[in-house]
Amino acid sequence: MRREVTLRDVAELAGVSSRTVSNVVNGYANVTERTRVRVQRAVEELGYRPNVLARNLAQGRSGQIALVVPYLDTPYFSELLQSVIRAARVSGYNVLIDQTDGDPEHERAFIAHGSRRLLFDGVIFSPLGLDQQALVDRDTSLPLVILGERISDGTFDHIGIDDVAASREATEHLLGLGRQRVAAIGDQPYATGEAAQRRTRGFREAHQAHGRAVRDDLIIGTPRFNRIDGAQAMAHLLDLEEPPDAVFCYSDLVALGAIHTIVSRGLRVPEDVAVIGYDDIEDGRFSNPTVTTISPDKEMIATTAVERLVLRISSSTPPPGLEVRAPHRLIVRESTAGRAAQSSS
Amino acid sequence: MRREVTLRDVAELAGVSSRTVSNVVNGYANVTERTRVRVQRAVEELGYRPNVLARNLAQGRSGQIALVVPYLDTPYFSELLQSVIRAARVSGYNVLIDQTDGDPEHERAFIAHGSRRLLFDGVIFSPLGLDQQALVDRDTSLPLVILGERISDGTFDHIGIDDVAASREATEHLLGLGRQRVAAIGDQPYATGEAAQRRTRGFREAHQAHGRAVRDDLIIGTPRFNRIDGAQAMAHLLDLEEPPDAVFCYSDLVALGAIHTIVSRGLRVPEDVAVIGYDDIEDGRFSNPTVTTISPDKEMIATTAVERLVLRISSSTPPPGLEVRAPHRLIVRESTAGRAAQSSS
DNA sequence: CTACGATTTTGCAGCGCTGCAAAGACAGCA
């Protein structure tokens, strides 16, 4: 395999210094049209491509941004990943993926002091079990953007939808259908379960707005937001003396698991139990029945996250922490509206 | 942000040359125990971490391997991705992900001459629409491992399950249930559809082995292996005068789409139509009904792929192309066995 | 005690690029 073309090769051919070639390639100011053209021509003739590695070394950066997510095989995250990769590429960054498996220790290590600083220039973090303390202990010189439900303390950006409002809408949708006993699956009443707790808050607010009492025994906690968690929680709910006739699930996967249990007990969705999910993953559009859900604008979340992170990386003085609210909407499908909803997306 | 600790810093503290520190850090031979210990201590005291970038630059490699897949939000690929990342990290490589969207042009460009050679040291490629010509035109100096159904020409490794055999088993399972009209969804009778064609071959072989004729109008082509493709193809099949009573779907997503259509027509799975899928994605374990499927050993595929690629990268003389058959097995679930299968995983 | 081969350590150059500051070119003006 032949040696790659370097800046120097181009410089020689164009009859200028390698520094000038660098200037042209990087579009720096103050290069005469004449030399620019000459260099440009040489670049093309030799098929020169900058060596990213060398550039990064010289600039003291790595050219990578890390995307830290709890699970990769969760559709929500893999859909997000796609958008992040696309956006990062536009800005000349590679995405380094890290799956934490929701392990708080692992999550903490990623943003703690020292860590593998050299491996990435910034982090887009979608924490699961990260507690407030980890954020306090973090290396504040590491550019950080957090996705999800955590409020920024001003030293990083935060992007997420309004979970409380979204959860309220979801619950109101169920109440609006005339359901009498609305359950919630996914609460996590402990320090690292902030995201879940906001959804529970929305759930309660909706009841309040409708002048309805929340039956606390219908709020079921789950360790994760998985199909299996949903399936088990639903089984528990159906075993109650007065089982619910509607369920707000804190993720579409939970909803799919719940539906699985309901149907395998010989009950019907939505006739016997209406189900609403959260995330709008593709699965929910083709499941049986299709799943009514809260759809966050994932593309916008990903794009904004990368944008902000890149800005943060290239700023000499750190920009103030931004609090970005991404839009969301309720998408009604069969699991609450029945077959009638079939035509909707 | 303070400067990072370098080799030289360690060298100074340990009272040796930086080259010796490098030797110790990299575990090279011929270092006295005495100096090794001394250096080791200095490394720990300063918290030295090698700069991967500089190392790679000096070694003329990038430290990245590319994983090229058609779609990332397809569960099969995101499950594979996880395993690949894990395996690559063990070998000190980063995974650079590229989604081709199945675009043949894009796929071709990735392994063609020149390409972005500097960005990655090797490629793990899961092609979709890649035709044989692209492989001929490829840059043979780029270490390559191909996943899927293509046979190696000796210049790269190939890892995949035996699709023909697996498809035969799947079809035989349906025939063994006593089904009379078995359909297949997913054929792609054109140059880039090799994978699909092997499945069709297995489908035919199974019929032959059972002394049954294949009804060609029951073999439906689909552009992709998606839910929507499965849903549409199934709709077409159900509109036939003699609709099938069993369907072999070339992916679990196709199967999920097909089931969706069947159920929304008021028919039952598996009573009216039995459905079998391919890939064993998690969705199929919690869908309603759960999906009988062919389960490839993804972990083994990923691990072997990385292993072979790393070997190929570090070999000065390219090793012969290996043809690896990963194991697969049939997992019977509700979509063919009915509720009775509930207990199986 | 010297010589020689084997082992361990070192110095230097260079991977390909960019930051920095200085040099050169050029135009305008006295």
Add this chain to the structure above:
DNA sequence: TGCTGTCTTTGCAGCGCTGCAAAATCGTAG
């Protein structure tokens, strides 16, 4: 014509590491 200020271009050093080959050290045989 000489001088100044501005715009372009250049040279050099160095990012942190490793390849290479020479130098130093060591052990042992003569």
